[in-house]
Amino acid sequence: MSIMAPAAEKNVTGLVAATFTPFTPEGELNLSEIGPYIDYLTEKQGVNSIFVNGTTGESMSLSVPERKILVEEWCQKAKGKMDQVIVHVGCMSLKDSQELARHAGQIGADGIAVISPSFFKPSTANALRMFLQEVASVAPTLPFYYYHIPAVTGVNVTARDVVEGIEKLIPSFRGVKFSGSDLMDFGQCISYSRPCWSILYGIDEQLLAALALGAHGAVGSTYNYVGCHINRLLSDFEKGDLIQARKIQFKLQELLLFATKLGFDLGVNKQLMNEVSGLNLGPPRLPVMPCPPDHALSIAQKYYSIFSEC
Ligand SMILES: CC(=O)N[C@H](C=O)[C@@H](O)[C@H](O)[C@H](O)CO
Numbered sequence: 076m077s078i079m080a081p082a083a084e085k086n087v088t089g090l091v092a093a094t095f096t097p098f099t100p101e102g103e104l105n106l107s108e109i110g111p112y113i114d115y116l117t118e119k120q121g122v123n124s125i126f127v128n129g130t131t132g133e134s135m136s137l138s139v140p141e142r143k144i145l146v147e148e149w150c151q152k153a154k155g156k157m158d159q160v161i162v163h164v165g166c167m168s169l170k171d172s173q174e175l176a177r178h179a180g181q182i183g184a185d186g187i188a189v190i191s192p193s194f195f196k197p198s199t200a201n202a203l204r205m206f207l208q209e210v211a212s213v214a215p216t217l218p219f220y221y222y223h224i225p226a227v228t229g230v231n232v233t234a235r236d237v238v239e240g241i242e243k244l245i246p247s248f249r250g251v252k253f254s255g256s257d258l259m260d261f262g263q264c265i266s267y268s269r270p271c272w273s274i275l276y277g278i279d280e281q282l283l284a285a286l287a288l289g290a291h292g293a294v295g296s297t298y299n300y301v302g303c304h305i306n307r308l309l310s311d312f313e314k315g316d317l318i319q320a321r322k323i324q325f326k327l328q329e330l331l332l333f334a335t336k337l338g339f340d341l342g343v344n345k346q347l348m349n350e351v352s353g354l355n356l357g358p359p360r361l362p363v364m365p366c367p368p369d370h371a372l373s374i375a376q377k378y379y380s381i382f383s384e385c
Pocket residue numbers: 093130131227254277278279280294295296297331
């Protein structure tokens with residue numbers, strides 16, 4: 076690298092765990108689990124980056140003050156242990172998003188991501204870009220990621236339309252967390268992406284297809300408990316061993332298919348994490364329902380029958 080190169084900014088690569096928010100049994104934040112959670116990810120799963128207060132973290136069910144308290148704890152406990160802490164700051168209100176973006180910058184997050192508002196939905200890619208630009212503008216030095224999750228937001232604009240030319244509107248733009256199954260649109264984001272961007276895939280059960288299209292990394296909920304296996308999928312893919320990589324992808328598909336038949340949702344996902352990790356992340360918050368204990372147990376048994384110890 077040239078001696079004149081600007082200070083290196085890290086691209087996001089590899090696996091990023093979308094963290095669950097720890098609650099007490101009464102439904103309050105349980106900050107004391109965050110340190111052990113980070114140690115579990117690094118030591119047991121080999122996962123060194125986190126995406127906090129996203130979908131899995133139930134951000135839209137948290138108050139703005141709760142989101143700030145969580146981010147402070149995640150950033151503090153991750154210091155020296157995690158490569159990247161990316162904070163989702165999207166809200167229905169532009170003002171709330173800006174407040175969280177500013178806060179993330181002040182407390183040393185490595186990047187911020189924003190989901191489209193979904194009550195009043197932007198009707199065009201341009202309206203969405205204007206919203207993203209207003210959020211990014213209050214934290215202009217923080218790497219900014221657009222979080223594309225159309226099945227949840229119901230906002231039907233392609234990510235490619237959102238990112239085209241966005242570097243002129245948002246100089247801090249650094250990539251997309253793409254949680255959609257439209258692989259054509261995903262490919263078009265990769266093909267447009269700039270060298271300093273990271274295009275991260277977010278549907279864990281089809282990661283291998285996204286890798287073939289050039290995904291730089293992946294953000295997902297299942298990397299909380301299958302990270303060490305999916306790390307092997309990544310290295311098999313890099314070696315060109317597609318047969319092994321597929322075997323691992325199919326195992327994750329088998330687990331999720333089994334779980335889906337029992338009604339896989341965030342409550343079940345969180346309880347599966349509790350079972351597998353031994354952490355006490357508690358129940359989800361309403362309207363997400365807690366997982367029936369027998370469902371979590373049978374999914375955990377399936378997990379152990381599919382995946383051996385790492
Ligand atoms: C809707 C949702 O939460 N998607 C997650 C991330 O984007 C994924 O990690 C899924 O939880 C995962 O792919 C299992 O379906």
